[in-house]
Amino acid sequence: MALDQSFVGRVYPPTAPYEVAREKIREFADAINDPNPAYRDPAAARALGHDDVIAPPTFAIVVTLPAGHQVIDDPDLGIDYSRVVHGEQRFEHVRPVRAGDVLQVVVSVDDIRSAGGNDLVSTRAEVSTVHGEAVLTAFGTLVARGTT
Amino acid sequence: MSGVEVGTELPAQDFPITRRDLVRYAGASRDFNPIHWNERVAKSVGLPDVIAHGMFTMASAIRVVTDWAGDPGAVIEYGVRFTRPVVVPDPDGATLHVRGAVRAVRPDGLVEVDLTCTVQGQTVLAKARALVRLRDGGGAQPGRA
Numbered sequence: 001m002a003l004d005q006s007f008v009g010r011v012y013p014p015t016a017p018y019e020v021a022r023e024k025i026r027e028f029a030d031a032i033n034d035p036n037p038a039y040r041d042p043a044a045a046r047a048l049g050h051d052d053v054i055a056p057p058t059f060a061i062v063v064t065l066p067a068g069h070q071v072i073d074d075p076d077l078g079i080d081y082s083r084v085v086h087g088e089q090r091f092e093h094v095r096p097v098r099a100g101d102v103l104q105v106v107v108s109v110d111d112i113r114s115a116g117g118n119d120l121v122s123t124r125a126e127v128s129t130v131h132g133e134a135v136l137t138a139f140g141t142l143v144a145r146g147t148t
Numbered sequence: 149m150s151g152v153e154v155g156t157e158l159p160a161q162d163f164p165i166t167r168r169d170l171v172r173y174a175g176a177s178r179d180f181n182p183i184h185w186n187e188r189v190a191k192s193v194g195l196p197d198v199i200a201h202g203m204f205t206m207a208s209a210i211r212v213v214t215d216w217a218g219d220p221g222a223v224i225e226y227g228v229r230f231t232r233p234v235v236v237p238d239p240d241g242a243t244l245h246v247r248g249a250v251r252a253v254r255p256d257g258l259v260e261v262d263l264t265c266t267v268q269g270q271t272v273l274a275k276a277r278a279l280v281r282l283r284d285g286g287g288a289q290p291g292r293a
Contacts, residue, residue, distance in 0.1 A: 031176035032207040048219040057223040086202040090227030
């Protein structure tokens, strides 16, 4: 069954504010086995021109994945999550995420299409600080296998 | 920017991936999908075994660029297509091999890098590409402030 095309363009409410902590960035960097000091040492980060420790380029998934679940879990869209795999992901940064940021995410549905018997749902997650500063945009495509 | 031109190769790296890495990444990223840590569940949905989070593979691969650039904040854009799951058997795990090469140097100085990401010779991430803002003299002096 093809997914409801009328979801294209739908915008979900902003997520609850997420405060990026130095220790969370360190935990994430440890988890990807990346010893880069810019993720741990404020002095090292400042030497590179950053205000505080910065997060790895894919760190924003920590906030955009839960935000995207608003779409995946939307009962009106009717995706079977057990059939969902990650198809594509892209991050476009205005600046790196850094410790102290209080982020919120606004997710919208960019595209819904069928290909090869699968449903593809493309979302856009605009990540900004609660003060309205744009930080990055995350584009993701999820593939719901064999639902047509 | 001297020395960085189309075709310039970045130092390649190998990234071993074990079950332990996947459990730790699940916790840090808050993605607890059991196909990344539970063999029974993975096989029940038709996978050969537990597979790595695509986002873990993506995070590993960009290190070829961030280590090269020195400043990980130099990565402005980064995107991939997940083409093939990285199967992580216990206890041996898998090894991700990542190569990078400069695809283009834009008139404004931004550098496009293509990444080639394989496991046992098979491509696992396609269209893996980063846009990088190198500092003057960067690109060959990791850790340079």
